Amino acid sequence: MSVRLMQGNLACAEAALAAGCRFYAGYPITPSSEIAEHLSRRLPELGGVCIQMEDEIASIAAVIGASVGGLKAMTATSGPGFSLMQENIGYAAMAEIPCVVVDVQRTGPSTGLPTSPSQGDMMQARWGTHGDHPIIALSPSSVREAFDLTVKAFAFSELYRTPVLLMMDEVVGHMREAIELPAQVEVVERPHTDVPPEWYYPYEAGGADVPPLVPFGMGFRYHITGLFHDRAGFPTERIDEIDPWLKRVNAKIERNLGRILMYALDGVEGARTLVVAYGATARSARHAVGMARARRHKVGFVKLLTVWPFPVEVLAEAAQGVRTVVVPEMNLGQIALEVERVVGRGRVRRVNRADGQMITPAEILAAIEEH
Amino acid sequence: MKLERLDPYAYLRPKKKFPPVWCAGCGIGIVLGAIIRAIDRTGWSRDDIAMISGIGCSGRMPVYVDLNTMHTTHGRALAFATGLKLARPEMHVIVVMGDGDALAIGGNHFIHAARRNIGLTAIVINNSIYGMTGGQYSPTTPENALATTAPLGHIEPPFRIDALAEAAGATFVARSTVYHTRELDRLIEMALKKKGFAVVEAVSYCHTTFGRLNRLGSPVEMMQQLKDNSIPVERARELPPEAREGKIVRGVLVDRDIPEYTERYRRLIEVAQSQALRGGAHGGAH
Numbered sequence: 001m002s003v004r005l006m007q008g009n010l011a012c013a014e015a016a017l018a019a020g021c022r023f024y025a026g027y028p029i030t031p032s033s034e035i036a037e038h039l040s041r042r043l044p045e046l047g048g049v050c051i052q053m054e055d056e057i058a059s060i061a062a063v064i065g066a067s068v069g070g071l072k073a074m075t076a077t078s079g080p081g082f083s084l085m086q087e088n089i090g091y092a093a094m095a096e097i098p099c100v101v102v103d104v105q106r107t108g109p110s111t112g113l114p115t116s117p118s119q120g121d122m123m124q125a126r127w128g129t130h131g132d133h134p135i136i137a138l139s140p141s142s143v144r145e146a147f148d149l150t151v152k153a154f155a156f157s158e159l160y161r162t163p164v165l166l167m168m169d170e171v172v173g174h175m176r177e178a179i180e181l182p183a184q185v186e187v188v189e190r191p192h193t194d195v196p197p198e199w200y201y202p203y204e205a206g207g208a209d210v211p212p213l214v215p216f217g218m219g220f221r222y223h224i225t226g227l228f229h230d231r232a233g234f235p236t237e238r239i240d241e242i243d244p245w246l247k248r249v250n251a252k253i254e255r256n257l258g259r260i261l262m263y264a265l266d267g268v269e270g271a272r273t274l275v276v277a278y279g280a281t282a283r284s285a286r287h288a289v290g291m292a293r294a295r296r297h298k299v300g301f302v303k304l305l306t307v308w309p310f311p312v313e314v315l316a317e318a319a320q321g322v323r324t325v326v327v328p329e330m331n332l333g334q335i336a337l338e339v340e341r342v343v344g345r346g347r348v349r350r351v352n353r354a355d356g357q358m359i360t361p362a363e364i365l366a367a368i369e370e371h
Numbered sequence: 372m373k374l375e376r377l378d379p380y381a382y383l384r385p386k387k388k389f390p391p392v393w394c395a396g397c398g399i400g401i402v403l404g405a406i407i408r409a410i411d412r413t414g415w416s417r418d419d420i421a422m423i424s425g426i427g428c429s430g431r432m433p434v435y436v437d438l439n440t441m442h443t444t445h446g447r448a449l450a451f452a453t454g455l456k457l458a459r460p461e462m463h464v465i466v467v468m469g470d471g472d473a474l475a476i477g478g479n480h481f482i483h484a485a486r487r488n489i490g491l492t493a494i495v496i497n498n499s500i501y502g503m504t505g506g507q508y509s510p511t512t513p514e515n516a517l518a519t520t521a522p523l524g525h526i527e528p529p530f531r532i533d534a535l536a537e538a539a540g541a542t543f544v545a546r547s548t549v550y551h552t553r554e555l556d557r558l559i560e561m562a563l564k565k566k567g568f569a570v571v572e573a574v575s576y577c578h579t580t581f582g583r584l585n586r587l588g589s590p591v592e593m594m595q596q597l598k599d600n601s602i603p604v605e606r607a608r609e610l611p612p613e614a615r616e617g618k619i620v621r622g623v624l625v626d627r628d629i630p631e632y633t634e635r636y637r638r639l640i641e642v643a644q645s646q647a648l649r650g651g652a653h654g655g656a657h
Binding site: 023025041044045047049051053054055057058059061062063064065066067068069070071073087088091215216217218219221222223224225226227234235 | 388417418419421423431433434437438439440441442443444447450451452453454455456457458459461462479480483636639640642643644646647
C-alpha cells in the first residue's frame with residue numbers, strides 16, 4: 001500500500017466510500033465542505049448519489065430517507081449545521097435508522113470562528129436532541145484515525161441501527177498527513193431478515209440486541225415513525241410497549257461496549273498523573289506527556305477514540321492510584337465533566353481554550369507539573 | 372359514470388390501527404380514499420409505493436395504508452422522500468402534508484423539491500389551519516379569519532400554493548376539494564403518473580377548530596361551502612379577475628414536461644463512470 005499525503009476531510013470521504021457509503025446529502029459549511037466536494041465527484045463514479053440540499057435539516061432527512069431505501073448514507077457539517085440536524089438525529093435514534101453524521105467542529109457558539117478548531121460540540125453530540133436516547137460518537141486525532149473511525153462509524157451504525165456521530169475538528173479536518181491506507185477495511189452489510197414479510201416486525205429484536213432493518217421496496221410493507229411504536233412500528237402509548245423499547249435501545253449500546261469503546265492507553269501503570277484527551281488536543285497531550293516523562297514525571301496517557309458512550313470503567317481503572325487527572329479540551333470543560341463524574345471532582349485539572357487556538361503542549365505540561 | 376368497485380381492505384391496515392385519530396366528519400379520510408382509488412387505477416404493486424408524511428393530522432395518514440410508510444418530522448417529509456427516491460428511483464413516492472407542514476415549517480423543502488423537479492407526488496391537504504394543535508393560523512389562513520392565535524382576525528395574506536409550486540418549478544399542479552371526490556381521484560391519478568414533482572392541493576376543512584371559531588357550521592355545511600365557492604379552471608379562465616376573487620379554482624393548473632431529477636442524476640452517473648473509465652477522474656488517488 002502506498003503512502004499518500006491526504007487531508008483529514010478527504011480521508012473521511014474516502015473511508016466512507018470504502019465502508020460502502022453510497023449516499024451523501026449535505027449543505028456547504030466551513031470547515032467540512034471538502035467532504036461534500038470530494039464526494040460529489042467520487043460517489044457518482046461508484047453509482048452512488050451526492051446531493052446538496054437546501055439546508056442541514058433537509059440533508060440529515062435525506063440521509064435517513066436514503067438509508068430507509070437501503071443505502072449506507074452520510075452527511076457532514078459543522079457546529080451551526082449540527083445544531084440544525086439535532087431533531088432528525090433524534091428521529092434516526094427513535095426509528096433506529098443507521099446513518100453517519102460528521103461534525104467538523106469549529107469555534108462557537110453561533111457563527112463563532114468559522115475557520116478555527118473547537119471541541120465545543122461534545123455535549124451537544126450526547127444530548128443535543130431531545131429525550132433520552134443512545135448515541136455513539138467517535139473522535140479522531142489524526143488523518144489516519146479520521147479514515148479508520150469513519151469506517152467504524154458505518155460499521156456501528158449498521159450493527160446497532162443507530163446514528164453515529166464522527167466528531168472531527170477543524171485541525172483534524174484540514175490537516176494533511178502522509179498516511180498509509182489499509183488494503184482492506186471492515187465492511188459491515190446491513191443484516192437481512194430470514195422471515196417472510198408477513199412475519200417481519202421491524203422493531204422486534206427477539207433475543208438479539210437489534211432487529212434487522214429491511215429497506216423499503218423489498219416487499220416488506222411496514223411503518224416507521226418518530227412516535228413511540230410497537231414491534232410492528234405503529235404508534236403506541238402503551239407503557240408495556242414504550243418501556244421495553246427504551247430499555248432495549250439503550251441496552252443495545254451498553255451490551256456492546258466491548259466492541260464500541262475504542263481508546264489507547266499509554267504508560268498508565270504506576271502513573272501519578274493521567275492525561276485524558278481526544279481529537280486534535282490529543283496530539284498536544286501526547287507531546288506534553290513525552291516532555292513530562294523526560295522530566296521524570298510518572299504520567300499516563302488515555303486517548304479516547306470513542307467519546308460516547310463514555311468509557312467509564314476504562315477510565316476508572318486507569319485512574320486507580322493516580323493523584324491528578326489532566327483533561328485538556330478546546331472548550332470550557334465538557335468531557336471533563338464526565339471525567340469528574342468517574343474519578344471525582346477534586347482530582348481533575350482542566351486545561352481549556354475556547355478562543356479558536358490549539359492547546360499547546362506547554363500549557364498541558366504546566367498543568368501536569370502544577371502542585 | 373358508474374362507481375368503480377374497489378376493495379379498500381387491499382390497501383388499508385384494517386386490523387391494525389383503526390379507527391383513525393381524525394375527528395368525525397373530517398375531510399382528510401376523503402383524501403385518503405382518493406389516494407387509494409388513484410393508486411388502484413395505476414395498477415402499481417403496493418410493494419413499489421411509499422407514503423411519507425410529516426406532522427399534524429395529515430402526518431397520521433400513512434399508518435392506515437398498507438404501503439411502505441414513514442411518518443417523519445414536522446415539515447421535513449419532502450426531504451426524507453428525496454433521499455428515499457434517490458436511493459430507490461423505481462419506487463413511487465407519495466408525500467402527504469398539511470398546509471402548515473408543507474408551507475410554513477416545510478416551505479423551504481417544498482420550493483426546492485419543486486425546483487429540482489424530483490419525481491415525488493406531493494399531496495397538500497389544505498384546511499387553512501393547524502388542526503391538531505388546536506386552531507392556530509397557518510400560511511393559508513385567509514385574511515380576517517379567526518384563529519386561536521389570531522383572536523382579533525388574521526392580518527397576513529395566505530400563500531397561493533399553485534402559484535408557489537409553479538414559480539418554483541413543479542411539473543404538474545392541480546387542485547380540487549374533498550367535495551369533488553371523483554375529480555380529486557382523477558387529479559391524484561394524473562399526478563401519480565406524471566414524471567417529476569407533481570403537486571395536488573386537496574382543499575379540505577377543519578370544522579373542529581377553523582369552522583367553530585369562524586362559525587362556519589357543521590362538516591356538511593362546510594362541504595356545501597366548498598361546492599358553492601369553487602369553479603372549474605376552464606370556467607375561471609373565461610371570467611374577469613374580479614369574478615374569480617375568493618373562488619377555489621379546481622382542475623389541472625400546470626402541466627408541463629421538465630426533466631426529472633433522478634433521471635438526470637442517472638445520466639450524471641453515466642457521465643461520471645465513463646470519465647472514470649477514461650482515467651479523467653480523481654479516483655481514490657486524489
